[in-house]
Amino acid sequence: MDRRHFLTATALGATANQLLPGLLHGQRGPDLAESDPQAALQKASRTFPTNFWWGAATAAYQLEGAAAEDGRKPSIWDTFSHTKGKVVNGDTGDVACDHYHRYKDDVELMAELGVKHYRFSISWPRVIPDGRGTVNQKGVDFYKRLCDELRAHGITPHATLYHWDLPQALQDKYKGWQSREIVNDFADYATAMVNGLGDRVTHWMTLNEILTFSVVGYGVGNTAPHAPGLALARKKDQLQIIHHALLAHGHACQAIRAAAKGTCSVAIAENFSPYVPVVETPEHIEAARLAFTRTDFNGAIITPLLTGKYDPYWLAQQGAEAPDVKAGDMELIHQKLDALGFNCYTGTYVRAANTPAGFETLDTFEGYPRMALPWLTLVPESIYWGIRMITDALGQKALPIFISENGCADSGPVSSTREMQDTDRVMYLRQYLRQVQRAVDDGYPVVGYFPWSLMDNFEWAEGYTKRFGLVHVDYATQKRTPKLSYRWFQQVIKSGVVR
Numbered sequence: 001m002d003r004r005h006f007l008t009a010t011a012l013g014a015t016a017n018q019l020l021p022g023l024l025h026g027q028r029g030p031d032l033a034e035s036d037p038q039a040a041l042q043k044a045s046r047t048f049p050t051n052f053w054w055g056a057a058t059a060a061y062q063l064e065g066a067a068a069e070d071g072r073k074p075s076i077w078d079t080f081s082h083t084k085g086k087v088v089n090g091d092t093g094d095v096a097c098d099h100y101h102r103y104k105d106d107v108e109l110m111a112e113l114g115v116k117h118y119r120f121s122i123s124w125p126r127v128i129p130d131g132r133g134t135v136n137q138k139g140v141d142f143y144k145r146l147c148d149e150l151r152a153h154g155i156t157p158h159a160t161l162y163h164w165d166l167p168q169a170l171q172d173k174y175k176g177w178q179s180r181e182i183v184n185d186f187a188d189y190a191t192a193m194v195n196g197l198g199d200r201v202t203h204w205m206t207l208n209e210i211l212t213f214s215v216v217g218y219g220v221g222n223t224a225p226h227a228p229g230l231a232l233a234r235k236k237d238q239l240q241i242i243h244h245a246l247l248a249h250g251h252a253c254q255a256i257r258a259a260a261k262g263t264c265s266v267a268i269a270e271n272f273s274p275y276v277p278v279v280e281t282p283e284h285i286e287a288a289r290l291a292f293t294r295t296d297f298n299g300a301i302i303t304p305l306l307t308g309k310y311d312p313y314w315l316a317q318q319g320a321e322a323p324d325v326k327a328g329d330m331e332l333i334h335q336k337l338d339a340l341g342f343n344c345y346t347g348t349y350v351r352a353a354n355t356p357a358g359f360e361t362l363d364t365f366e367g368y369p370r371m372a373l374p375w376l377t378l379v380p381e382s383i384y385w386g387i388r389m390i391t392d393a394l395g396q397k398a399l400p401i402f403i404s405e406n407g408c409a410d411s412g413p414v415s416s417t418r419e420m421q422d423t424d425r426v427m428y429l430r431q432y433l434r435q436v437q438r439a440v441d442d443g444y445p446v447v448g449y450f451p452w453s454l455m456d457n458f459e460w461a462e463g464y465t466k467r468f469g470l471v472h473v474d475y476a477t478q479k480r481t482p483k484l485s486y487r488w489f490q491q492v493i494k495s496g497v498v499r
């Protein structure tokens with residue numbers, strides 16, 4: 001049986017139970033509390049399930065550094081950040097948090113925080129420097145050392161295969177994601193990683209945020225603010241990139257399962273757009289459901305991933321710009337997942353309206369609260385409604401969901417004493433986490449939470465000017481200092497309660 005046709009029937013039935021013991025503790029539905037006194041108590045005390053995955057998240061290019069060490073070759077982000085005018089202050093990931101050399105200290109910080117799970121990404125050009133072909137053993141060995149250190153501290157590694165650092169060689173060879181050739185190369189890379197790390201890693205994510213690396217990386221008409229920063233002629237070109245990414249995900253899912261020796265969990269981390277009914281009445285909740293399926297780009301990404309079809313309303317809207325789809329593509333895209341990662345930062349309010357689409361989205365007034373980035377409005381309910389719509393709009397009642405990213409940039413540093421007092425982040429995380437807990441109470445299958453990010457790091461086009469960490473990094477000395485939010489999160493993990 002080749003890997004394209006490798007079916008997952010054997011592994012899947014057992015997977016959820018083996019990998020998520022005790023997590024899916026409740027039946028869905030608001031009546032839970034009435035029928036089960038223990039659930040009522042839990043509801044009253046705002047607790048999370050005992051085996052909830054408390055974690056933290058990072059990504060390779062944002063924190064590793066060691067850009068030219070031990071055989072690593074450039075990624076599109078090395079090229080992009082070294083191009084004048086692309087990143088604030090001309091910052092690059094050459095050194096970043098020097099995590100490549102300081103990973104032991106960083107694992108120590110995780111252990112002290114109390115997390116039992118860690119989401120990181122593998123740098124493709126570190127392990128396969130030319131994108132295809134020879135595996136660089138020294139690169140793989142770094143991730144072995146990292147995983148050994150994690151496991152020695154009782155922390156489960158969750159590896160993402162692609163967090164945007166495409167080998168430059170593949171960009172040069174066939175224009176990266178613009179070519180269908182990438183589908184095979186990505187699956188081969190996945191196979192190589194499971195062969196190299198599968199004895200240490202059982203929890204995999206294929207891609208991080210298809211929307212971002214396609215739409216923010218390749219603009220239509222204008223150059224885009226993320227690598228490779230290209231301008232495409234037509235929207236169709238952009239949608240074709242998304243289609244290639246979906247295929248790469250599907251093929252990699254099969255590759256991971258074919259190469260894995262034992263049970264493993266395969267997921268993807270997606271920033272699908274959550275819509276919040278401004279008033280929680282049936283008509284506005286229905287408007288939120290319609291918005292979820294009908295607005296760019298959920299119908300183009302999360303819908304085909306989970307249902308095997310582009311959303312018909314969305315597809316009709318694209319007309320001649322719709323992507324070219326070959327026979328068998330949709331089946332390949334539609335792999336049964338063991339879990340879904342949800343990257344949630346913000347959302348949009350909607351209400352029912354007499355429009356062709358059946359809803360209208362609401363603008364945010366000038367005084368609407370936002371965090372230290374223009375796009376980061378504070379919409380805590382977005383995390384609850386995002387989780388809920390995976391069931392309500394896409395019918396995935398039993399798909400375990402974990403929050404693979406959630407967080408904000410803080411407004412520090414102001415001074416050396418004030419910079420650690422990130423009360424804005426404490427406020428933000430508390431509001432969002434309470435909404436995650438609400439989803440737990442309502443019986444939705446939420447199994448984990450990975451705040452973005454463990455520590456301050458290279459924030460893409462913003463360089464080092466925006467800080468998302470629970471831990472402060474002084475880039476001149478590489479000194480790490482836990483912020484107030486780290487202490488707050490430590491207490492949440494310890495108590496299993498958010499108030």
Ligand code: GBH
Pocket residue numbers: 059208209212216225271343345375405452459460468
């Ligand atoms: C995540 O993306 C990433 O996965 C992570 O690597 C990153 O560090 C983190 O968020 C914080 O940003 O400049 O107006 O075009 C979040 C989704 C998509 C949000 C791109 C910002 C750019 C808006 N991001 N978007 S704009």
